[in-house]
Amino acid sequence: MxxxxxxxxxxxxxxxxxxxxxxxxxxxxxxxxxxxxxxxxxxxxxxxxxxxxxxxxxxxxxxxxxxxxxxxxxxxxxxxxxxxxxxxxxxxxxxxxxxxxxxxxxxxxxxxxxxxxxxxxxxxxxxxxxxxxxxxxxxxxxxxxxxxxxxxxxxxxxxxxxxxxxxxxxxxxxxxxxxxxxxxxxxxxxxxxxxxxxxxxxxxxxxxxxLSLAAARFFALGEVPPRLGTEHPGRVPSAAFRCRDDKWVQVTGSDQHWKPLCDLLGLHEWAEDPTLVRNIDRVNRREEVMAGLSAAVARLDRDEFCRLCDEAKVPAGPILSVDEVLSNEHVxxxxxxxxxxxxxxxxxxxxxxxxxxxxxxxxxxxxxxxxxxxxxxxxxxxxxxxxxxxxxxxxxxxx
Structure with missing residues (x-):
């Protein structure tokens, strides 16, 4: 070859x-x-x-x-x-x-x-x-x-x-x-x-x-996107969360991931709440949802939380430093x-x-x-x- x-x-x-x-x-x-x-x-x-x-x-x-x-x-x-x-x-x-x-x-x-x-x-x-x-x-x-x-x-x-x-x-x-x-x-x-x-x-x-998505939002909505840190302008949750051990994890989920994420975090009322099932509803209640998720994630260590997410098939990954990336088993x-x-x-x-x-x-x-x-x-x-x-x-x- x-x-x-x-x-x-x-x-x-x-x-x-x-x-x-x-x-x-x-x-x-x-x-x-x-x-x-x-x-x-x-x-x-x-x-x-x-x-x-x-x-x-x-x-x-x-x-x-x-x-x-x-x-x-x-x-x-x-x-x-x-x-x-x-x-x-x-x-x-x-x-x-x-x-x-x-x-x-x-x-x-x-x-x-x-x-x-x-x-x-x-x-x-x-x-x-x-x-x-x-x-x-x-x-x-x-x-x-x-x-x-x-x-x-x-x-x-x-x-x-x-x-x-x-x-x-x-x-x-x-x-x-x-x-x-x-x-x-x-x-x-x-x-x-x-x-x-x-x-x-x-x-x-x-x-x-x-610019891709930012341009598409501007063309569609006339929106000039604000700075949101690690959050996504059109999806909740999609952000970095601080864990109990002061390490960070990025969670990005769609509607099908909402209930399993809430269940693994012990947020059972949210898991069954019909007003939070759709992404658009969570985006409209961004401040409330992000505060609740942040408090729940903060009760778990990073690796434990990532393990729970993997088991529940919720997309999440640890935010790794360069030395962690270059020694990561999968890398x-x-x-x-x-x-x-x-x-x-x-x-x-x-x-x-x-x-x-x-x-x-x-x-x-x-x-x-x-x-x-x-x-x-x-x-x-x-x-x-x-x-x-x-x-x-x-x-x-x-x-």
């Missing part, structure tokens, strides 16, 4: 998080990803904290989290010779991915219009903060800016409190998933037409696209914590791409490359350059 993307070659001109996350996923699904980095320094995340110290040196855990299973070459994109190398490599590639500010690669002669002349089947994806068009196109931004402007931060936080960002870089991570979808769908389209395309993806667009049984061997650090743990295939090999878990580790190999094998040619490029600071 093989992995599903083993015949795909991606020239990755991107850096930092969103796009490297996308290409790491595709690399571990079998694609050959050639990551182009700045000579001497590389992707700026190579210098980000936290650092991992090993016998052979120090590496950035940030960089390693998003760049496994890739090849690394160093090319000076400001150099005319470097730009020519990229044009030659792109002529052999299936995909080029870039996240430079709008107009930068056009100045270098590395935009879609130029590269597609030599490779009409090329899939070229541009990931920018605000897109290639529109009044905000020249603006710069980071993950939290897109969270703020895309609406998710306005929805996140405790009732009556201020906006809160999620604990992970949601805009970056979801943009990486959007980019992976764009690449895969474009490759499928190319199979049908034989032609490549240019994808203009805006990280702000990606966040707006995630480990599913193979979601693995290791790779690194030449400088030895063994290091990582989270694999979360697919299990029957019909293909499962995604690999490779190590991230050292800076420029594959420059000679790629230029030699793909462009036919000899050792003397490559050394001359290095002396002229092209690579």
């Amino acid at each position: 093989t992995r599903p993307l083993e015949n795909v070659t991606i020239l990755d001109l991107s850096r930092v998080l969103a796009c490297p996350f996308a290409t790491m996923i595709l690399a571990e699904l079998g694609a050959t990803v050639i990551k182009v980095e700045q000579p001497g320094t590389g992707d700026e995340t190579r210098g980000f904290e936290p650092r991992v110290e090993g016998e052979g040196g120090s590496e950035s855990a940030y960089y390693m989290a998003f760049n496994r299973s890739k090849q690394s070459i160093t090319v000076n994109l400001r150099s005319a010779e470097g730009q020519d190398l990229i044009r030659k490599l792109s002529a052999q590639a299936d995909v080029v991915l870039e996240n430079f500010p709008v107009g930068t690669l056009q100045r270098y002669g590395l935009d879609y219009a130029r590269l597609s002349q030599d490779n009409p089947a090329l899939v070229y994806v541009s990931c920018t903060g605000f897109g290639m068009t529109g009044p905000y196109a020249p603006r710069k931004g980071y993950d939290t800016v897109f969270q703020a402007m895309g609406g998710i931060m306005s929805l996140t936080g405790e009732r009556g409190g201020g906006p809160v960002k999620p604990g992970l870089p949601v805009a970056d991570l979801t943009s990486g998933l959007w980019v992976a979808i764009a690449i895969l769908s474009s490759l499928m389209g190319r199979q049908a037409t034989g032609k490549g395309c240019h994808v203009d993806f805006s990280m702000l667009d990606g966040q707006v696209g995630l 480990l049984a599913r193979g979601m914590v693995r290791e790779f061997a690194h030449p400088q650090l030895g063994s290091f743990k990582a989270l694999p791409v979360p697919f299990k295939f029957d019909g293909f090999d499962d995604p690999s878990l490779g190590r991230p490359p050292l800076l420029g580790e594959h420059t000679d190999q790629v230029l030699g094998d793909r462009l036919g350059l000899g050792k003397e040619d490559i050394q001359a490029l290095r002396e002229r600071k092209v690579i």
